[in-house]
Structure formats: C-alpha cells, structure tokens
Amino acid sequence: MRRILLKDASAGMSLAADAINAQQMLLLKKGTALTEKSLQMLKSWGVETVCIAQSETEDIETVSPADNSAAIQEELLSQFADTVENPIMAEICRVAADIVHERTHSA
Amino acid sequence: MLNPKLKAMIRRIDDLPTLPRTVFRITEMINNPRSSARDLAQVITDDQVLTARLLRLVNSSFYGFPQRITTITRAIVLLGFDAIRHLLLTTSVFDIFSDRKSELQVAREKLWDHSLGCAVAAKVIGKQIRHDKIEELFVCALLHDIGKIVSMVYAQEDYAAVTRLAAEKNILLFEAEAALLEYTHADIGRLLAERWNLPNMVADVIVYHHTPDQAGPYAKEAAVVHLADIFCRALQLGSGGDHRMPALDTAAWDLLQLDETDIAPMLAEVESGFNDISPFTDAIVTAATA
C-alpha cells in the first residue's frame, strides 16, 4: 500500500487502510472503493492523506457489498461535513453514527 | 406582498383534508380540569368517522386489550385523556400525509417518518429540559414540515425541481425553495396554520423552525423542534427531501440550556422511542385503510 495526498487520490482507488481524520474519527473503512462523493466528504472532514492499494492483487479485505452500514455511515458523514466545526454537531454526529451502525448490524 | 405563486397555492389549500375541529375541541376540554370522560366521549362520538377509526385503533394488536372495546367511553377509561388526544392528532395528521392524489408516495412516506422521528425527538428534548407542554411539542414537530406536503400534492413539478436543485447543489430544501420559488415550506406552513386556526405556538414553530432565533415568544419551542430536526436527520429517520444537515443555531442551543453530555442519552432515547412508536403508526395505517 501507499500513502498519498488526498488531492492525488481519485475515484476507483481502494483504501488499503481505514481513513481517519485528525479527531480519530473513522470515516471510511479499509477496502472501500473511493468515489467522487467520498473524496469530497473526506476533504470536508479534513483528511489530508489516505492509504491506497497499489495493485488490484494486493491482499486487502474488501467491504462486502451486503454491508450497507458502510454506505449509511458515509452518507451520514457527508451530511454533517460542514457543520462539525461546532462541537455539539460533532458530538451528535459521533453518537448518531454509533447508533446507526448498531441498528444496521443488529437488523 | 404575497408572491403570486404562493397566492395560487392558498386557493388549493382548501382542498386539503383539515385537522378536524374535534381535535381542538378535545384539546380545550382536556385542559379544563372539570371535564369528564363522558364529556370527551360526547365530542368524539359527534364525529362518526373519527369514532369508527378510534375504535379500530384501540382494538388493534398495538394495544392488545384482551376483550373487545365497543364504546368510546370505555376506550377513554382504558387509555386516558392524553393518549386519546395524541391518537386523534396523529391519525388526523396522517390523513394529510396519505392523500392519494399525489404520485410522490415514497417521498411522502419518508417525510412522514421524518416528521414522526422529529416528533419523538421533540418529546425527548422536551422531557430533558422539563418543558411543561410535551404533547404540544410532539404536535409542533409532527407538523413542522407540513408545507412540504402541500408542495408535493399541489405543486409537484415545482417540488421535483426543488429536490433536484437541492441534490445537485447539495443544499437544504428550504434554500432550494428560496432560490427557485421565492417562498419556502415554512411560508406555506404559515398559511396552513392560519387556515386551520392552529394554536399560536404550533403556527410559530412551523414558521420559524429554520430560524428559531426569530420565533419571539415561542423561541424555546422553535429551538426544540430545530434540534429535533437535526436529531432525526442524524439518526437517518425518514427524509425531508434533502441530504444536508442544517447548521445548529447556537442561540437556540444556548436557550435550551442543555449540556453536551445530554446528547448521547437523548439520541439513544429517540432511537428506542421511534422503534416503540412504529407499531403504533402501523396500526394507524391499518385503521385508516381498513
């Protein structure tokens, strides 16, 4: 895997490690394929670098498409993107992400 | 001066099902400590449709009473004043959401869930701040986006254009409305509230749910619904037609005097409260279509 600047990442690349921001918030799981939307989302959450898989053969566990909690999580994070400078909103987002995650996993 | 499009809209509002007068007569009655179950039953039985539906509801599996309830008086004794009023209001609001004329059924169902989620959240927040009118908060929140329903039913093309713009630019629905139509669902809500003679508190919360700092005497209630709107969006309960989080109005937050540590338990309560109420609304749907 290779760590690159977010601005050099493009849609279609796969994450070789979890994307985490400076506040240690998990934004995207490793194995997720990047999209234009998720790149935008990572940017607005202040992510500067990401680890991407170097080749298609590189052994990374991919997120199963059946696991739609990752998609929901991504949606949530992109909704909140430009409001989280407010600490209250950041807290709401953090707690809600946990609850939504829990909900999709127990269902 | 009223926007001409908005003016045209007013004329169509008369076709919308209204909140039955009965609901307000009942509210007054419940606020009067001298009224009895018999008085309340009298008002309800004056409205045959409501009576039939209420009986279907109280006999639904949601309540699970062992024997059949055949009179409104009995239902009131078993369920209590507050529960009955709550039921009547929720079913009446549901009627407005289930207008079959509109083709945007999915959008409408999502909006119903958004409204219900917001109503549950408003109750949770109300309890936390020890508000003395928790049931009213529930109603305010249930109705806060009622203007969107009017658009969906009577200005479908406008509504479609607005949601498209909101998605394209990733902006809030009311921002898209303001840009495209020069009025928002809060403006339509204001007209509806006037037409229906809604209590001032409900009307003001509808009008100011995006700008709670302007709500004057009901600033606190508008703040509750503003925060409730954020809560139910955060929990992904239904959808109000956009995919953006409104910025938290910090003055509204301060007014509520909540602590950051209150957020986690409140959100957890909204989640479980929404799950608890779902079978109740299923019962409403069944009673409405039976």
Ligand SMILES: [Fe+2]
């Ligand atoms: Fe709204």
Ligand SMILES: [Fe+2]
């Ligand atoms: Fe809303």
